[in-house]
Structures are given as structure tokens and as C-alpha cells.
Amino acid sequence: MAIDYQYSNKPDSLSSNELLFRIRKSLLDAFITTLLALAVFGPIVGLELDGYDFQLQLKSLVSILGVIFTGRLVASLFFQTSQGEKLLEKFSRKDTSIRVQPLNQKAANGYWIIALFMLAGLMVPFLASKYWITVIILGMIYVLLGLGLNIVVGLAGLLDLGFVAFYAIGAYGLALGHEYLGLGFWSMLPLAALLAALSGALLGFPVLRMHGDYLAIVTLGFGEIIRLVLNNWTQFTGGPNGVSAPAPTLFGLEFKRRVKEGTPFHEYFGLSYDSAYKFIFIYLILFALVWAVLYINHRLTKMPVGRAWEALREDEIACRSLGLNHVLVKLSAFMTGAAVGGIAGVFFATYQGFVNPTSFTFFESALILAIVVLGGLGSTKGVVIAAFVLTVMPEVLRDFSEYRILMFGLLMVLMMIWRPRGLVRMTRSSFQPPQTVRQAMEGVR
Amino acid sequence: MTSSSDAILTIKGLNMQFGGIKALENIDFQVPRGSITALIGPNGAGKTTVFNCLTGFYRATSGKIELNAHKTKTSVTSVLGESFKASDLWQPVRFGRRLYYKLFGGSHQVNRAGLARTFQNIRLFKEMTALENLLVAQHMQLNRSFLAGIINTRSFQKSEENALNKAWYWLEQLDLINEGNQLAGQLPYGKQRRLEIARALCTNPELLCLDEPAAGLNPQETAELAKTLNTLRSEHKLTILLIEHDMGMVMKISSQIVVLDHGLVIARGSPDQIKNDPAVISAYLGTEEETGVPEHEPALA
Numbered sequence: 213m214a215i216d217y218q219y220s221n222k223p224d225s226l227s228s229n230e231l232l233f234r235i236r237k238s239l240l241d242a243f244i245t246t247l248l249a250l251a252v253f254g255p256i257v258g259l260e261l262d263g264y265d266f267q268l269q270l271k272s273l274v275s276i277l278g279v280i281f282t283g284r285l286v287a288s289l290f291f292q293t294s295q296g297e298k299l300l301e302k303f304s305r306k307d308t309s310i311r312v313q314p315l316n317q318k319a320a321n322g323y324w325i326i327a328l329f330m331l332a333g334l335m336v337p338f339l340a341s342k343y344w345i346t347v348i349i350l351g352m353i354y355v356l357l358g359l360g361l362n363i364v365v366g367l368a369g370l371l372d373l374g375f376v377a378f379y380a381i382g383a384y385g386l387a388l389g390h391e392y393l394g395l396g397f398w399s400m401l402p403l404a405a406l407l408a409a410l411s412g413a414l415l416g417f418p419v420l421r422m423h424g425d426y427l428a429i430v431t432l433g434f435g436e437i438i439r440l441v442l443n444n445w446t447q448f449t450g451g452p453n454g455v456s457a458p459a460p461t462l463f464g465l466e467f468k469r470r471v472k473e474g475t476p477f478h479e480y481f482g483l484s485y486d487s488a489y490k491f492i493f494i495y496l497i498l499f500a501l502v503w504a505v506l507y508i509n510h511r512l513t514k515m516p517v518g519r520a521w522e523a524l525r526e527d528e529i530a531c532r533s534l535g536l537n538h539v540l541v542k543l544s545a546f547m548t549g550a551a552v553g554g555i556a557g558v559f560f561a562t563y564q565g566f567v568n569p570t571s572f573t574f575f576e577s578a579l580i581l582a583i584v585v586l587g588g589l590g591s592t593k594g595v596v597i598a599a600f601v602l603t604v605m606p607e608v609l610r611d612f613s614e615y616r617i618l619m620f621g622l623l624m625v626l627m628m629i630w631r632p633r634g635l636v637r638m639t640r641s642s643f644q645p646p647q648t649v650r651q652a653m654e655g656v657r
Numbered sequence: 658m659t660s661s662s663d664a665i666l667t668i669k670g671l672n673m674q675f676g677g678i679k680a681l682e683n684i685d686f687q688v689p690r691g692s693i694t695a696l697i698g699p700n701g702a703g704k705t706t707v708f709n710c711l712t713g714f715y716r717a718t719s720g721k722i723e724l725n726a727h728k729t730k731t732s733v734t735s736v737l738g739e740s741f742k743a744s745d746l747w748q749p750v751r752f753g754r755r756l757y758y759k760l761f762g763g764s765h766q767v768n769r770a771g772l773a774r775t776f777q778n779i780r781l782f783k784e785m786t787a788l789e790n791l792l793v794a795q796h797m798q799l800n801r802s803f804l805a806g807i808i809n810t811r812s813f814q815k816s817e818e819n820a821l822n823k824a825w826y827w828l829e830q831l832d833l834i835n836e837g838n839q840l841a842g843q844l845p846y847g848k849q850r851r852l853e854i855a856r857a858l859c860t861n862p863e864l865l866c867l868d869e870p871a872a873g874l875n876p877q878e879t880a881e882l883a884k885t886l887n888t889l890r891s892e893h894k895l896t897i898l899l900i901e902h903d904m905g906m907v908m909k910i911s912s913q914i915v916v917l918d919h920g921l922v923i924a925r926g927s928p929d930q931i932k933n934d935p936a937v938i939s940a941y942l943g944t945e946e947e948t949g950v951p952e953h954e955p956a957l958a
Contacts, residue, residue, distance in 0.1 A: 310784055312838050508807055515806035516792075516799045519785075523793040526782035533712065533776070534794045535768035535860055537761060642838040643788050649825045649834055 234292050242285040249280045310638045330503070337495045342488040345495050349563055351603045352498045353556050358583040358595040359505050360552030365581065366590035367518060368545035369525025370420070371428040374435025375580050377415075378408040378550040380572040382557020384442060387455040387567050397460040401558050408554025409547040416546040420539055423528075435577055443569040454568025457561035459490050460497060467493060491563070498559055505552060509592050512548075514641070521545045522590070582620065586627060588634020597635060664725065665690040665864050665896045666711065666772075671720035673706055673920075680706045681920045684720070688864065688913075693890055693897045695907045698917035699940060704900045705777060707917065708868055712774045713737055713764030726771030726863035736770065738762040769797060773862035775853045777869050777900075783842025787833060787852050790841050791824035794859035827855040831885065847878045851885075858889075865889070867899040871906055879903060883910050908932065916940065 250273075258273035259266045290296040337345055357379060364372045385404035389395040395403070419430045442449045449455065459467050465477040467490035477489060512518035520541045524531050528538050561567045583602055587594030606616050627634075664687035671684040681703050688694045696704050709715040711722050713733055722733040738759040745752040758766070768774075782790050800806070800816035828834050831851045836844055841852060850870060857865060870886075871879045883906050889895045901907050907914065907928070914931045916924040918940040924931055931937055 310840060312786055312840060315838065511807045511809065515803075516796050516801045517803065517806070519789060519793050520796055522785060523782045523790075526784060527780050529714070530776070530780040530782065531793070532714075532764045533768060533774050533780075534856070535765045535797050536793070537763065537765050539763075540761075638784075640784075640786055640789070640840070642786065643821055645825050645834065645837060646822055649829055 235289070238285055238288040238292070241288045242281050245284040246277050246281045249277055253277070310633075310640060312640045313642050315642050315644060333499050334496075337492040342491060345488065345491045346563070347604055347607045349491065349495055349498060349559075351600045352495075352502050353559050353563070354580070354583060354599040354603045355502055355596050356498075356505060356552055356556035356559070357580045358587065358599045359509055359592065360549045360556065361580050362549075362584050362587070362590065362592070362595050363509070363512070363521070363552070364545055364549035365584050366588075366595075367513070367525065368521040368542060370542060370545065371424060372431045372546075372549070373428045373574075373577055373581065374431035374433070374438075375549070375553055376572045376574070376577040377431075377435040377438040378412060378553030379557040379560065379576065379580075380438050380442060380569075381408045381411055381550075382554030383457070383561035383567045383571070384449065384455070384557075385554065386558045386561040387457040388449065390458045391455055396458055397558070397562055401555065404554045404558045405551040406554075408557070409551040412547045412550030413543060416543045417539070420542040420546065432574070432577075435572075435574065439569050439572050442572070450568075452568060452570075454566055456566050457564065459565065460493060460562055462493060494559065494563055501555065501559075505555075506592060506596070517541075517544060582624065586623070586635060588631075588636045588638065591634055591636040591638055594634050594636030663690055664688060666725070666898070667721070667723045668707075668711065669721040669723075671707070671710060671722065672718045673703075673710055673715060674718045679920055681710070681717075684917075684920075684922055686915045686922060686925060688896060688898050690725075690896055691890065691894065692912045693886060693899070693910050694913045694915065695911040696898065696900045696915050696917065697902070697904075697907060698923075702917040702940075703920040704917055705868060706920075708774065708866060708900060711767075712772060712866060713767035724767070724770050724772055724864065729770070731767070731770035733767055733770075736762050736766040737764070768860055768862070771861075771863040772866060773857035773860045773864075774866040775850075775857050775868055775870065777872065779846075779849050779853055781841040781849055781853055781856070783840070785841060786838050787828065787841050787844065788821070788824050788837045790852060790856050791827060791859045792820050794856045795820045795823060798861070823859060827858050830858075830888075831855045832881075847874050850874065850882075854885075858893075858895075862895070864896045864898060867897065867901075869900050869902065871901055871903045879906055882906070886910055 253273065253276055257276055258269055260269050291300055336348060340348070357375070360378070361372065361375045364370050364375070382404040385407050386397065386400045389400045389403065415431070415434050419427060422430065443452055445451070461467070462477060465475070465480050467477050476485075477483075483489075513522075520531070520536055521544075523534075523536070524538060524541050524545075531538055531541070560571070564571075579602065583598045584595060586602065587596070587598035602620075612619070666688040668684055668686055671681055672679070673681040684707060686694075696707060698704050706715065710717045711724075711733060713736065716737050717734060720734075724731045724733060735754075736758055739755055741752070741755055745755060782793060785793070799820055800813045802813070805813040825834070825837065828837050831854060833848060833851060833855065836848055836852070841849065844852060850873070854865075854867065854870065867886075871882055874882060886897055886899075887910060890897055899907075899911075911928060914924075914926065914928055915922060916931060916934070916937050923936045923940055924934045926934070
């Protein structure tokens with residue numbers, strides 16, 4: 213009791229008694245943590261299978277436990293100092309994380325940053341190696357997917373766990389359209405978007421009367437149904453063997469080494485053949501398209517449709533009382549998101565040159581959802597950053613690829629604790645009052 | 658009572674059942690155009706149920722609700738989507754109408770017909786600014802074309818500008834101009850109530866239904882609200898139907914009062930008639946004749 217009394221009265225000056233108490237507490241903390249770590253890591257690290265037998269690996273286990281023990285000890289000692297307490301408080305504070313842009317501070321220097329990013333992005337294909345171009349293409353495909361799902365989950369607040377279905381429809385649209393109808397990349401790009409939007413409407417109309425969890429389950433089912441159909445309808449889709457998908461053409465010029473008719477791209481321009489040309493070309497189209505979708509996304513939030521989506525996320529009953537048909541508003545969000553997903557699918561197919569059902573598992577849906585959640589629901593900037601972080605990082609950290617899912621889970625847990633609203637803070641736009649109102653406002657003051 | 662041709666809202670024989678419980682029984686009343694009508698009654702009398710029926714949030718078990726606004730007569734029950742009948746087979750027009758309302762009908766159609774409402778527990782879009790709340794309410798009046806919005810055409814800009822002007826106008830009317838660019842969820846309670854009314858007004862209604870607008874307001878705010886409602890009626894030619902517990906305010910502003918108790922209309926009339934109506938007094942306070950409790954209880958002495 214005496215210790216408690218002193219502790220609460222004099223937090224700054226440490227008596228020896230109190231110091232002892234703190235150290236003992238920290239030691240206890242560290243000990244408990246180490247015990248827990250032993251339970252978790254003991255079987256994983258300490259035992260190594262050797263045929264039907266196993267060997268004790270005490271050395272690595274003890275070193276891991278040692279690191280954990282000292283780490284926890286240092287951490288709990290640090291958190292008891294005044295600096296540590298401040299740090300803890302900073303993290304535990306909940307900020308509302310939505311802010312209204314002040315009237316006089318418009319995004320004036322935003323154009324600079326956009327121009328800089330555009331320039332940098334245009335230079336990438338001419339400076340980077342083929343490998344990095346393909347990595348960034350994949351990153352941009354996930355940006356598209358993230359932006360598409362962001363409309364559905366972030367803006368309209370409909371939890372969609374089967375978004376990968378629209379991705380698959382886009383990808384298979386290109387591959388099968390080429391196989392059966394002889395359609396190329398350029399004709400399939402809008403058609404696939406349309407196809408995905410239509411299937412979104414087909415799924416959406418009956419199920420969008422449901423809320424939250426029920427909707428999530430139905431969409432999850434839809435995603436699996438599409439994958440299973442692709443897997444099992446062997447005559448049409450090729451089943452697990454997949455189908456090949458065409459590469460894009462530049463005004464009819466193909467990017468192959470040899471073509472059946474006409475001249476290939478490199479011969480036409482008198483260049484020597486390089487397989488990277490195809491990826492540079494895909495990169496440039498995709499780059500332009502990502503900017504277009506970003507612009508459309510930006511406009512959508514300022515349009516009646518976008519506002520209606522956000523209002524629906526906030527309160528569906530209030531929306532209905534204001535004359536908004538909630539089913540149609542949801543449906544428009546679902547279809548727009550699906551169309552963007554379909555476009556991403558076309559790029560994925562043309563980039564891989566081949567599609568099969570294993571690319572469209574539930575894990576992809578979860579990854580796209582993680583991009584949206586990590587980026588901050590409804591935030592375009594955040595989605596772009598998160599998409600690159602989650603797709604490019606695994607490429608950089610190839611050595612740790614086995615721990616990818618583990619890191620992924622850890623990241624999500626940390627996010628939910630410290631940044632539940634996502635990395636990027638939402639900013640709502642403000643509006644200048646008209647002249648007459650401004651006069652009245654000054655009159656009031 | 659005014660004649661039926663003058664009524665903006667006519668409710669006839671309205672019944673509402675939840676399973677075996679009769680929440681409303683044979684409700685009959687009219688809301689005269691340009692009046693302030695109050696719906697009062699003890700807790701659990703069914704006031705909010707009546708509201709939900711006539712704004713289309715509940716499907717009434719039986720009865721007629723007719724809204725006569727924007728120069729057309731709208732039946733609230735058919736707008737919500739009625740079930741098909743065998744006779745629809747040889748009446749294709751009626752069948753078509755029923756099919757349309759089955760697919761696209763619902764409470765939003767009631768709002769489009771000219772009736773706007775607020776809620777007992779405020780339902781604002783909390784993470785949007787006050788102004789954006791009012792812009793959402795004008796959704797149906799705006800240029801909603803996808804392409805026009807993305808290209809940002811002149812007609813789209815014009816439509817957005819009109820919407821903003823209208824939003825600022827109603828903010829000014831309800832004394833909220835300094836709160837336009839603030840998040841709705843962060844406004845003080847009284848201002849949230851007023852913002853909800855402003856939002857309802859942005860849908861161009863002829864009949865405004867307010868569910869306990871004075872709940873949680875202090876006496877001064879209540880007095881201001883009463884003044885605002887009177888202005889809305891006299892200057893904006895609105896008809897107001899409200900549920901309210903603040904008897905002082907009800908008696909002061911309403912031209913007609915309907916009293917509900919246990920799902921029945923027990924009295925209708927002007928404030929003075931209601932004040933002296935024995936049925937109303939007994940519903941609120943209980944009387945010796947009706948309950949008879951004091952007489953039959955054994956004497957304490």
C-alpha cells in the first residue's frame with residue numbers, strides 16, 4: 213500500500229523502494245511473455261523433424277526466447293518512464309480521423325505532386341529492368357482492383373467478399389473472347405467492363421436487399437461459384453489447364469518475335485526483338501488507365517451518385533426517407549466497382565498471357581479487401597499506397613516469402629489497434645457560401 | 658373538420674398488426690392542407706407506428722392512406738408494392754403498375770410524392786458535412802448523369818450550383834449558416850435536430866412529418882422551434898404533422914390535435930376541445946370512473 217501511495221503522489225522522483233517495485237513488475241512481465249513465447253515457438257523452432265524422428269534445437273529456441281525476454285524487459289521498463297507513458301498515450305488516443313478541408317486552404321500544390329508522379333511513372337519503363345516493370349504492372353493491377361472494391365466497400369459500405377469474381381470475369385472474358393470470337397485486347401477491354409458490370413447487376417439485384425454479414429456471405433459464395441464453374445466447365449473454359457490470352461496490339465502491330473501475317477512491332481520500327489516491349493506497352497496503357505480511373509473516382513465523390521453512396525453507408529433508412537431508391541444506389545455502386553474489377557482482369561490476363569482458375573481464389577478477394585481496409589475505407593490515395601505496399605513489398609522481401617501471410621495478419625492487427633480508419637485520413641471538401649449568405653454571416657458576428 | 662377535398666393526407670381505417678398484437682385499430686383522420694396537426698398520446702399509444710405506416714416504413718395490414726400533394730393523389734399502400742391478384746390477369750395496366758412498384762417501389766416513393774419526415778432518434782449522415790447532408794437530400798432534383806458528372810459539363814455545374822444555393826438557403830432559414838462546413842455528427846444536439854428538418858425540407862415536400870422535434874431541447878430552443886414551424890407554415894405553405902410530448906408547444910402551435918391511446922383514436926379537434934375532453938384527460942391521468950381502482954380496493958384503515 214505504501215508503494216502505491218508514493219507512486220500516485222510523486223510520479224517524477226523515484227524512491228529506491230518504488231524503483232525496485234517497477235523492476236520487479238517488469239521482470240514479471242518479461243517472464244510471462246517468455247513463457248507464452250515458449251508455448252508458441254517451442255514446437256515450431258525447438259523441434260526439427262528428422263524422418264520419423266525429431267531433434268531438439270535448443271540453441272535457436274533459447275536465442276529466440278532470450279531476444280523476447282530482453283525485448284519485453286526493455287519495453288516495459290521504457291513504458292514506465294515519463295517518455296514511454298507519453299508514447300503510450302499518443303498511440304491509445306482515438307482520433308476521429310475525418311477532417312473538413314478549411315475553406316481558404318484549397319489543394320493548390322496538389323497539381324505539382326500529381327505532375328511529378330506522372331513524370332516519374334512515365335520514366336519507369338525506360339529506366340527499369342523488365343522484371344521491375346512486371347512488378348509495377350502487377351502493383352497497378354491491384355491499384356485498379358483496390359479502387360474498384362473501394363467504391364463498393366469504402367464508399368457504399370457493402371462488404372463484398374467475392375470481388376475476385378469480377379476480376380475473373382474480366383480475365384476470362386479476354387481469353388475466351390479471343391478463343392471463340394476472335395476478339396482482341398482492345399475490343400475486349402470495354403466489353404469485359406460491361407460484362408463484369410452486367411454480372412454485378414445480375415448478382416446484385418436479388419441480394420442487395422440484404423445487409424452486412426448476409427451480403428458478405430452471398431458475395432463470398434458468388435466468388436466461389438465463378439471459380440468452380442471456371443474449374444469444372446472443361447469444354448468451354450479449359451478447366452484447370454486454363455486458356456491463353458492475347459497480348460495487346462499497337463494499331464494492329466503485334467509484340468511477338470514472328471507473326472503469321474503482317475509485320476511485328478520491332479520489324480516495323482526497325483528495332484531488334486526484345487520481349488520487354490510488350491510489357492512496356494502494357495505498362496503505358498495501364499498507367500494511363502489508372503490515372504483515368506483515379507480521375508473518375510475523384511469526380512464520383514463530388515457527384516450526386518458518389519454522395520448517395522456515402523450517405524447509404526452512413527444511414528440507409530435516412531436515405532430512403534429522402535427519396536433515394538436504396539436498391540438502385542447500391543446496384544450502381546456494385547456495377548461500377550465490378551466494371552473496374554473487370555478491366556483489371558483484362559490487364560491481368562494480357563500480362564500473364566494465360567489464365568487459369570488458381571489465380572482467382574478467395575485469398576485474392578481477401579488481399580483486395582486488405583488493400584481497401586489498409587488504405588482507409590473511402591480514401592483513394594490510401595488505396596493506391598496500400599496496393600503498392602501489399603504487392604511490391606512481397607517482391608522486395610522474397611527471402612521472407614514464407615512469412616508473408618503471417619506479416620499480413622500482424623499488419624492487420626496493428627492497423628485495427630492504431631489506425632482503425634486506415635492509413636490516410638479522410639478529408640471532406642468544403643464549400644464557399646454564396647455572397648448573400650456571406651453577408652448574413654458577417655451580420656451575425 | 659375540413660372537407661376531404663382540402664385534406665393533404667387522408668387516413669381511413671388504418672390497421673396495423675405485429676403478429677398477434679394489434680398496434681393500430683381503425684385509425685381515421687385527415688390532415689388539412691396548410692395546418693399544423695399534432696399527434697399526441699401516452700407512451701406506447703402507437704404514434705410512431707402511425708408515422709411509420711404513412712411514411713412507408715411499415716406496410717399497413719389494412720386501410721387506406723392517401724397523400725394529395727404535388728397536384729397528384731398517391732396511395733401510400735400501393736406505392737409500397739401490393740401483392741398480385743387474379744383479376745390483374747385481364748387488367749394489364751394495373752398489373753404493370755403493381756409490377757413496377759414491386760420492383761422499384763418503397764418508402765422512397767412516398768418521399769418523392771411530397772412527404773418528408775424526420776426521426777425520433779436523429780438520423781443524420783454523421784460523417785458528412787451539414788451541407789453534404791442537404792445535397793444528398795436533393796439527389797432526385799439534380800443532374801445525375803454519369804457522363805455529365807465525370808466530364809463536368811456546364812449543365813452539371815449549374816445543377817450543382819443550384820443545389821448548393823438551395824442548401825445554403827435552408828441552412829440560413831434554420832439558423833445554421835455557420836455550421837455548413839462542419840461534420841453533422843459533431844454538431845450540438847439542438848442543431849442536429851434543426852439540420853434534420855432542413856434536410857427534410859430540401860426534398861421539396863408539401864407535408865412535413867416531424868417525430869418528436871422538441872425532444873431533448875431546452876425551453877428556449879423549443880420556443881424557437883415553434884416559431885420556425887409557424888414560419889414554415891405561413892411563408893413556405895407547408896403542412897406539418899408532428900408527434901410531440903411537449904404539451905405547451907403542441908397547444909400553442911397546432912390547429913388540429915389527434916389523440917391516440919392503445920392504438921385507437923380517442924379524440925380529434927382543436928387544442929381547446931382537446932384540453933377539456935374527458936377521454937383525453939382519463940388517458941393521460943386515469944380516472945376513477947373508468948379504472949374504478951380506488952373504490953374496489955380494500956380500505957387501508
